[in-house]
Structure formats: C-alpha cells, structure tokens
Amino acid sequence: xxxxxxxxxxxxxxxxxxxxxxxxxxxxxxxxxxxxxxxxxxxxxxxxxxxxxxxxxxxxxxxxxxxxxxxxxxxxxxxxxxxxxxxxxxxxxxxxxxxxxxxxxxxxxxxxxxxxxxxxxxxxxxxxxxxxxxxxxxxxxxxxxxxxxxxxxxxxxxxxxxxxxxxxxxxxxxxxxxxxxxxxxxxxxxxxxxxxxxxxxxxxxxxxxxxxxxxxxxxxxxxxxxxxxxxxxxxxxxxxxxxxxxxxxxxxxxxxxxxxxxxxxxxxxxxxxxxxxxxxxxxxxxxxxxxxxxxxxxxxxxxxxxxxxxxxxxxxxxxxxxxxxxxxxxxxxxxxxxxxxxxxxxxxxxxxxxxxxxxxxxxxxxxxxxxxxxxxxxxxxxxxxxxxxxxxxxxxxxxxxxxxxxxxxx
Amino acid sequence: xxxxxxxxxxxxxxxxxxxxxxxxxxxxxxxxxxxxxxxxxxxxxxxxxxxxxxxxxxxxxxxxxxxxxxxxxxxxxxxxxxxxxxxxxxxxxxxxxxxxxxxxxxxxxxxxxxxxxxxxxxxxxxxxxxxxxxxxxxxxxxxxxxxxxxxxxxxxxxxxxxxxxxxxxxxxxxxxxxxxxxxxxxxxxxxxxxxxxxxxxxxxxxxxxxxxxxxxxxxxxxxxxxxxxxxxxxxxxxxxxxxxxxxxxxxxxxxxxxxxxxxxxxxxxxxxxxxxxxxxxxxxxxxxxxxxxxx
Numbered sequence: 239x240x241x242x243x244x245x246x247x248x249x250x251x252x253x254x255x256x257x258x259x260x261x262x263x264x265x266x267x268x269x270x271x272x273x274x275x276x277x278x279x280x281x282x283x284x285x286x287x288x289x290x291x292x293x294x295x296x297x298x299x300x301x302x303x304x305x306x307x308x309x310x311x312x313x314x315x316x317x318x319x320x321x322x323x324x325x326x327x328x329x330x331x332x333x334x335x336x337x338x339x340x341x342x343x344x345x346x347x348x349x350x351x352x353x354x355x356x357x358x359x360x361x362x363x364x365x366x367x368x369x370x371x372x373x374x375x376x377x378x379x380x381x382x383x384x385x386x387x388x389x390x391x392x393x394x395x396x397x398x399x400x401x402x403x404x405x406x407x408x409x410x411x412x413x414x415x416x417x418x419x420x421x422x423x424x425x426x427x428x429x430x431x432x433x434x435x436x437x438x439x440x441x442x443x444x445x446x447x448x449x450x451x452x453x454x455x456x457x458x459x460x461x462x463x464x465x466x467x468x469x470x471x472x473x474x475x476x477x478x479x480x481x482x483x484x485x486x487x488x489x490x491x492x493x494x495x496x497x498x499x500x501x502x503x504x505x506x507x508x509x510x511x512x513x514x515x516x517x518x519x520x521x522x523x524x525x526x527x528x529x530x531x532x533x534x535x536x537x538x539x540x541x542x543x544x545x546x547x548x549x550x551x552x553x554x555x556x557x558x559x560x561x562x563x564x565x566x567x568x569x570x571x572x573x574x575x576x577x578x579x580x581x582x583x584x585x586x587x588x589x590x591x592x593x594x595x596x597x598x599x600x601x602x603x604x605x606x607x608x609x610x611x612x613x614x615x616x617x618x619x620x621x622x623x624x625x626x627x628x629x630x631x632x633x634x635x636x637x638x639x640x641x642x643x644x645x646x647x648x
Numbered sequence: 649x650x651x652x653x654x655x656x657x658x659x660x661x662x663x664x665x666x667x668x669x670x671x672x673x674x675x676x677x678x679x680x681x682x683x684x685x686x687x688x689x690x691x692x693x694x695x696x697x698x699x700x701x702x703x704x705x706x707x708x709x710x711x712x713x714x715x716x717x718x719x720x721x722x723x724x725x726x727x728x729x730x731x732x733x734x735x736x737x738x739x740x741x742x743x744x745x746x747x748x749x750x751x752x753x754x755x756x757x758x759x760x761x762x763x764x765x766x767x768x769x770x771x772x773x774x775x776x777x778x779x780x781x782x783x784x785x786x787x788x789x790x791x792x793x794x795x796x797x798x799x800x801x802x803x804x805x806x807x808x809x810x811x812x813x814x815x816x817x818x819x820x821x822x823x824x825x826x827x828x829x830x831x832x833x834x835x836x837x838x839x840x841x842x843x844x845x846x847x848x849x850x851x852x853x854x855x856x857x858x859x860x861x862x863x864x865x866x867x868x869x870x871x872x873x874x875x876x877x878x879x880x881x882x883x884x885x886x887x888x889x890x891x892x893x894x895x896x897x898x899x900x901x902x903x904x905x906x907x908x909x910x911x912x913x914x915x916x917x918x919x920x921x922x923x924x925x926x927x928x929x930x931x932x933x934x935x936x937x938x939x940x941x942x943x
Contacts, residue, residue: 241748467698
C-alpha cells in the first residue's frame with residue numbers, strides 16, 4: 239500500500255504542469271507574506287512612516303507600554319493623553335508631517351482609542367473621531383456600551399423579525415459572558431495574520447485543485463485505466479492508495495503553506511497578544527464568540543484544513559465520476575465564487591453562512607451574526623460548519639472509493 | 649486453466665457488441681480474428697473484468713470471474729489495444745508500479761521487473777522515461793507489465809498493431825516464448841500474426857464466433873475453393889465484380905489473380921491450397937472496401 243501511495247505521489251509530482259503549480263504556490267506564499275508584513279506600520283517622532291521588522295518592534299514597544307487590563311483608570315488615562323494630542327500644535331497644524339508627529343504620540347494607545355470609538359458609536363457605525371468627544375464621566379460605561387449597542391441594534395427596525403427571542407437572549411448572554419476588563423497587549427502580529435490568512439487558505443484550495451483533480455481522471459485520460467482495473471489490487475487497494483495520495487497532497491500543501499506563512503509573519507511582527515480576546519481588535523469587537531487571538535487562529539487554520547479536504551475531495555469525486563479533470567479543477571472555483579456573488583442577498587445570509595467557503599475564512603465567520611437553532615440550543619455557524627463538513631468529508635471518502643471502483647471501461 | 653464463456657452477451661444501448669458467445673478455452677494460444685468493430689475488444693474487456701456482461705457468465709475453473717474478483721485478476725495479464733502509460737515514469741518505475749497494483753512484494757517485484765526488462769530487450773532503456781520510447785519499445789514494456797505476475801491467463805488485444813515488420817516479428821516470437829503453460833488470447837486483424845503463433849483460431853464477426861478450430865481445421869472447413877489464374881488486364885474488372893479476389897499481382901503477360909469461388913472462375917484457373925488470409929476474406933470479405941470498388 240505504501241509503495242502504491244508513493245507511486246501515486248510520484249505521478250502527481252512528476253507532471254510538468256504540476257511543477258509549475260508548485261512554483262505558483264511558492265510565489266503566492268511570498269507575495270501574501272510580504273503584503274501581511276506591510277500591514278503593520280510605525281510612525282516615528284519625526285512623522286516618518288516605516289514597515290517591516292524594525293517598525294513592528296517599535297510599535298510593539300509603544301503599545302506594550304499600555305499592556306495590562308483595560309480598567310476605567312486606563313480608559314481615563316487614554317482620554318487624557320488623547321486630549322493632549324488633539325489640542326497639540328502638531329495635531330492642529332495644516333502640515334501633514336506635523337499631523338503624523340501628533341499621531342506618533344498616540345500610537346501606543348491607538349487600539350484602546352479605537353475600542354472607545356467602537357463602544358461609543360452605534361453598532362453598525364464607526365467614527366474615528368468619536369473618542370475625542372467622550373467625557374471622563376461617560377467612559378465608565380465603556381463595557382456596558384458594547385452590550386447596549388447590541389441590544390439597540392437587535393431592537394432596530396432593520397433587524398425586526400430576523401432573530402427569535404431565544405436568539406436575542408443568546409447573543410446578549412454571549413456578550414455579557416465576555417470577561418471584562420479586557421486584557422490588552424500588542425497583538426498586531428495576530429491581527430495581521432488573521433487579516434490575510436483566508437487569502438492563503440483560498441489560494442491553497444484553488445491551486446491544490448490542479449494537483450489533485452487528475453489523480454483519478456488521468457488514468458482514463460492516459461488510457462492507463464484498463465491495466466489498473468485488470469490488476470489484482472486495481473479495484474481496491476490501488477484506489478485506496480489514490481485516496482491516500484490525495485489526502486497527503488492536500489495535507490502537505492496546506493500545512494506547508496500555513497506553517498511557512500504563519501512562521502514568517504509571526505517572526506517579523508511578533509507573537510505577543512495571543513491570549514488577548516479577539517474583541518480587542520477592530521474586526522472582533524462585535525463578535526459573540528468569546529475567544530482569544532490564538533484560539534481564533536487555531537479555529538481558522540483547522541477550519542481551512544477541513545475546508546481544503548472537503549472541497550478538494552469533492553473535486554476528486556467529480557473528476558472520478560465524470561472522468562474530467564477540467565470539471566474537478568473548477569469545483570473549488572465554483573464553491574468559492576458563487577457565495578461571493580450571492581452575498582448581497584440578505585435573505586440568503588443564513589444559508590450562505592453554512593457553505594463550505596465559510597470554512598476557509600473562519601476568522602471572518604466569527605464576526606457574522608448567523609444563528610441556528612438545533613433542538614433547544616442556539617449556536618453560531620462556526621461549530622455547525624465544523625461538524626457538518628467533517629461528517630460530509632467522512633461520507634465522501636467511501637463514496638469516492640465506490641464510484642471509482644465501479645468504473646467500467648467502455 | 650479453463651475459461652468457459654456461457655451465452656456471453658454485451659449490449660450498448662440497442663447495439664449488440666458481443667452476441668451470445670459460448671466458448672471453452674484451456675491452455676494454449678487462441679487467435680481471435682475479426683475486422684475492426686467485430687466485438688473483439690469488448691469480449692476481451694469482459695474477460696479482464698473491465699466490463700460486466702449484459703447477460704451470460706464467464707467461469708474460470710468453474711467459478712464466476714466477477715465473483716472471484718481480485719482472485720481472478722491475480723491470474724490475469726492484460727495488454728490493451730490502446731496501451732496507456734504514465735509518460736513521466738521510467739520503464740523500471742512503471743513496472744514496479746504495476747507490480748505494486750498486482751500485489752507483488754517489492755523484493756520480488758524488483759527481481760521480476762529486471763528479468764522481464766531483459767527478456768523484452770529493454771535493459772538499455774530501463775531508466776528512460778516512457779514518453780521517450782518508440783512505439784515498439786512501449787509495446788514491449790506493455791507485454792512486460794502483463795507478464796509481471798506470471799499470469800495463467802494472458803490477454804493481448806491487438807499487440808502488434810502499429811508496429812513495423814521487424815518489431816512485429818520480434819513481438820510475435822516473444823509471445824510464442826511466453827505462451828507456454830498458460831492460456832493466451834490474442835486478438836488481431838493481422839492474419840499472419842495468428843497464422844504463425846495461434847494453436848486455435850476464433851473468427852469473430854458481428855459479435856459472434858463464426859468459426860473456430862486449428863489452422864488446418866479452419867482452412868479445410870472453408871466451403872469454397874481457392875483458384876489461381878493469369879488473366880488479361882481487361883478481364884480483371886469483370887472478375888473482381890463476380891468473385892472475391894484475395895490477391896492480385898500484375899505480370900508482363902497479364903494479371904495473376906487468387907480467387908475464392910465454389911466454381912472454377914476461368915478455363916486456365918488451377919485449384920491451390922487456401923491460406924488463412926483466403927479464409928479471412930471468405931468470411932469477412934464484404935466488409936473490406938466499398939461495394940463498387942475493384943480492389
């Protein structure tokens with residue numbers, strides 16, 4: 239079996255077109271890593287902007303001066319510091335460089351300032367200058383405002399009829415369950431990683447499609463199927479070896495991409511902030527999933543892996559059934575792009591929240607408000623898609639085996 | 649080894665490709681002869697479990713081959729007509745892969761592959777990629793893969809098609825060497841291949857076996873006679889319209905014709921011993937060329 243699997247892998251690796259695919263994967267990894275590293279920038283006291291390792295290090299130093307629990311005292315201090323900056327000459331100057339100098343002074347607490355903006359704006363709004371007008375009296379309601387905003391949004395005309403009473407209670411309970419005060423430290427490495435990781439995961443599934451779609455159909459295209467199926471193990475272990483080769487290829491490509499990408503980004507931007515709640519971040523502030531950056535990362539990469547396995551094994555099934563590699567290659571494109579076209583239709587949002595593309599972007603899915611009732615329990619889309627697609631993947635394997643096993647050479 | 653085909657039929661839609669064949673084969677070389685589209689490949693694919701019959705059964709030593717599944721395929725070696733391969737594999741890799749799917753242990757596979765590479769004359773090309781080999785060399789790699797498991801049943805579908813005369817003779821001799829102690833079924837539409845190496849000839853037409861026997865039995869069973877005569881050029885057209893002409897050769901003083909006919913076609917004609925080609929033409933003649941042609 240091992241020998242057969244090795245030969246199946248050799249068939250994949252030795253194809254000239256697949257060598258090009260590996261080069262594309264390497265280039266993709268480099269480009270996305272470079273873009274991610276550029277996500278974090280630092281403005282020095284002279285108003286000059288920089289990116290890269292040194293910038294990340296300087297920003298980390300500035301932000302970690304504010305590391306710790308975001309208590310009311312910390313929030314008041316942020317308002318005081320912010321007031322000093324917005325009343326400074328540099329801030330009020332018409333010169334952009336002077337403005338940048340003013341910005342540089344507030345970089346250390348910029349995340350906390352942004353959270354104040356989010357807390358004191360409406361649920362669906364964001365005003366960059368809102369923190370400038372928050373008073374010392376108001377700031378005491380910082381954490382309560384987050385829940386109040388949610389309740390206000392749930393009661394708005396726009397959301398009327400969307401959620402049941404049980405679902406409303408679930409969302410509010412999730413918000414109230416979140417531990418406060420938040421623990422804060424520099425977490426820009428994780429934020430940048432989670433911003434771009436869906437791109438890596440989606441490109442991995444699209445490109446790996448070219449590698450695995452031919453595992454079954456190539457036998458027919460090359461007319462090697464007669465010998466395969468007339469061999470002693472051709473209709474059993476040889477098919478299992480093909481499935482195993484597909485699994486190894488998907489696993490190897492995916493985890494190589496993820497480990498290299500995460501390693502590069504975190505090595506440059508830093509691993510600090512892994513235990514901070516995702517609500518510290520811009521995208522995670524409203525999430526009802528009470529998890530840390532590290533937990534979000536693990537969910538995202540595991541979801542991506544499951545999504546890769548499901549979509550690519552579906553591709554293999556399509557090519558095994560139709561004997562067409564072209565159809566197999568198009569399956570990932572269909573599954574990824576159709577939901578994008580339909581995303582504007584709000585009535586479909588609950589259905590779209592359960593499509594396999596969501597597994598490739600769990601870090602985005604944790605910020606959506608799709609709820610589902612299973613028996614008496616209310617759950618978000620993330621646990622459902624994990625269980626649903628793991629089950630479907632487990633069903634796919636014997637189906638693929640049987641479909642190919644029953645192939646007749648006409 | 650005994651293969652029994654019991655009322656074997658295969659239909660595709662309404663088209664009957666193999667029509668109620670009853671046949672028993674034991675060790676020896678069987679030549680399956682028929683024009684293109686006679687159903688030879690469909691029959692062989694059923695024998696190799698690549699296609700299931702619409703009705704009827706195939707038994708190997710009394711057991712249904714489809715129920716035997718891998719036990720039967722363990723006895724089988726198959727070289728298909730359209731022999732597909734993995735272009736990026738070397739000959740050695742290819743044989744080791746096929747050995748793996750035939751369930752041969754790696755140590756035995758390496759030894760067997762080496763032996764067969766030598767036997768089919770591919771030692772120098774063992775490390776060459778299959779895509780770099782000539783048609784004849786690929787066929788030799790094909791027969792080597794079929795022989796890897798030392799099969800008791802060897803099925804060769806048009807093994808000499810597309811080979812040049814040298815390669816064909818070489819290939820024929822190789823098949824003869826390999827045919828000892830096993831059942832070999834060889835399909836072809838090249839009459840001389842069968843004539844040289846088959847112990848038993850099966851003539852297939854429109855999905856059915858129309859004649860079977862040894863070369864002598866097949867020839868002697870032909871209901872018509874074969875005549876040889878030299879006629880003037882201007883008479884050729886009239887004769888070819890009236891009789892099946894198996895050979896025509898221009899001479900200085902006329903045209904030398906080989907005619908299949910129950911009656912004497914002309915005064916000067918003399919009766920000669922029929923060849924398998926004459927028998928082939930007798931049974932399949934109407935399929936060769938158009939209705940109004942002269943050749």
